[in-house]
Amino acid sequence: MSDLMDFLRILFSHPFELIDIPVREIITEAVNWVVSTFRGFFRAYVSPPVRAVMETVQWVLQSIPPLAFLIGLFLIGWRAASWKVGLFAVIALAFVGFMGVWDAMIVTLSLVTTAVFFCILIGLPVGILCSRSDLFYTVVRPILDIMQTTPPFVYLVPAVMLFSIGNVPGLIATIIFAMPPVIRLTNLGIRQVHKDFMEAAIAFGSTPRQILWKVQFPLALPTIMAGINQTIMLSLSMVVIAAIIGAGGLGLEVYAGLERLNIGQAFVGGIAIVLLAMVLDRITQGLGEKAPGSRSSSE
Numbered sequence: 001m002s003d004l005m006d007f008l009r010i011l012f013s014h015p016f017e018l019i020d021i022p023v024r025e026i027i028t029e030a031v032n033w034v035v036s037t038f039r040g041f042f043r044a045y046v047s048p049p050v051r052a053v054m055e056t057v058q059w060v061l062q063s064i065p066p067l068a069f070l071i072g073l074f075l076i077g078w079r080a081a082s083w084k085v086g087l088f089a090v091i092a093l094a095f096v097g098f099m100g101v102w103d104a105m106i107v108t109l110s111l112v113t114t115a116v117f118f119c120i121l122i123g124l125p126v127g128i129l130c131s132r133s134d135l136f137y138t139v140v141r142p143i144l145d146i147m148q149t150t151p152p153f154v155y156l157v158p159a160v161m162l163f164s165i166g167n168v169p170g171l172i173a174t175i176i177f178a179m180p181p182v183i184r185l186t187n188l189g190i191r192q193v194h195k196d197f198m199e200a201a202i203a204f205g206s207t208p209r210q211i212l213w214k215v216q217f218p219l220a221l222p223t224i225m226a227g228i229n230q231t232i233m234l235s236l237s238m239v240v241i242a243a244i245i246g247a248g249g250l251g252l253e254v255y256a257g258l259e260r261l262n263i264g265q266a267f268v269g270g271i272a273i274v275l276l277a278m279v280l281d282r283i284t285q286g287l288g289e290k291a292p293g294s295r296s297s298s299e
Contacts, residue, residue, distance in 0.1 A: 031158055031161065035161045038162070042163065043162070050118065050168055050171050050172065050175075053114050054114040054171060057117075058106070058110035061106045061109060061113075070090045070094060073089050073090060073279075074086040074089065077279075077282070077283055077286070080287045081285065085286055088278075088282065089283065092278060093105070095275065096272045096276065099268050101269065101272050104248070104249050104250050104272070105249070107250075108239055108248075108251065111167065111170070111171060111247060111249055112232065112236050112239055114171055115174040115175050115238075116228070116231055118171075119179045119231050119235070120228065120231075122175075123182030123186065127182060127186025127224075127227075130186070131187045131191050131216075137187060144180040144184060147176055147180050148180040148181075150177075152177055152238050152241050155176060155177055155238075156169070156170075156241070159173040159245065165246035166245075166247070167247050169247075170238075170242025171239075171247070173245075174239055178234035178235040181227040181228075181231050181234065183227075185226055185227025186223075189219075189223030190212075190220045193215065197216075197219065222289070225287055225288030232284055233281065236277050239251060240273055243255045250269045250276070253266070253268060253269030
């Protein structure tokens with residue numbers, strides 16, 4: 001009788017003590033198995049292309065004189081959105097340069113560019129496959145949920161275990177964290193294309209590939225650009241966090257400022273990140289609004 005009373009007391013007051021699910025041990029063992037089994041593969045076949053693209057982008061951006069960079073940025077902002085956006089981009093990044101963190105901003109921009117390149121390279125085909133197959137999307141959807149809702153810091157531990165410290169593990173973590181919006185909105189944009197357009201294309205004898213690339217993809221481009229915009233913002237936020245594991249750039253300025261309790265250094269890095277994010281956001285939004293299927297372009 002006393003055992004039953006003890007059981008009922010525990011059941012009502014501390015029910016979670018009855019069953020202990022060893023999630024920590026399971027995850028630790030799983031990650032250790034992945035690291036011990038695939039570390040060589042990842043370092044031999046995943047790290048080199050990511051590093052090569054990052055170093056190429058960084059070399060190109062660092063080779064451009066700051067004044068030429070700002071002029072080119074004005075032209076890009078003007079053509080992508082308006083002359084006001086181009087002027088804002090020039091003023092914002094010139095202010096970053098005058099704060100003394102131009103080189104760090106270039107490193108951050110190269111990391112974001114590399115991450116977004118691989119997100120698009122992988123995410124667009126996966127998004128297209130999701131739009132073509134409900135079964136495939138059903139399988140991929142919970143994976144995307146996990147990728148998108150897992151706290152960013154959680155990605156850093158397995159990335160370091162697989163790739164050591166530096167820019168590459170930060171980029172790998174960034175790519176995983178920032179990829180879901182491209183996949184989701186590519187799938188959504190293609191699925192939202194009205195059936196009348198597809199029926200008209202079929203009536204004119206178009207093949208499935210022609211329907212995809214000449215009808216669905218152009219009409220879905222504004223939605224896809226919205227996904228790329230979100231990916232850029234997520235990449236920027238994750239690249240900043242990745243400074244903890246050795247990724248350089250503006251995140252390192254913030255991290256070093258916090259470590260030394262130098263509030264000025266941390267604020268300078270934070271302001272530069274905000275301005276860079278605003279510039280990238282305005283330009284990509286302008287590109288999305290000028291895409292063939294957008295309302296503004298159709299008007």
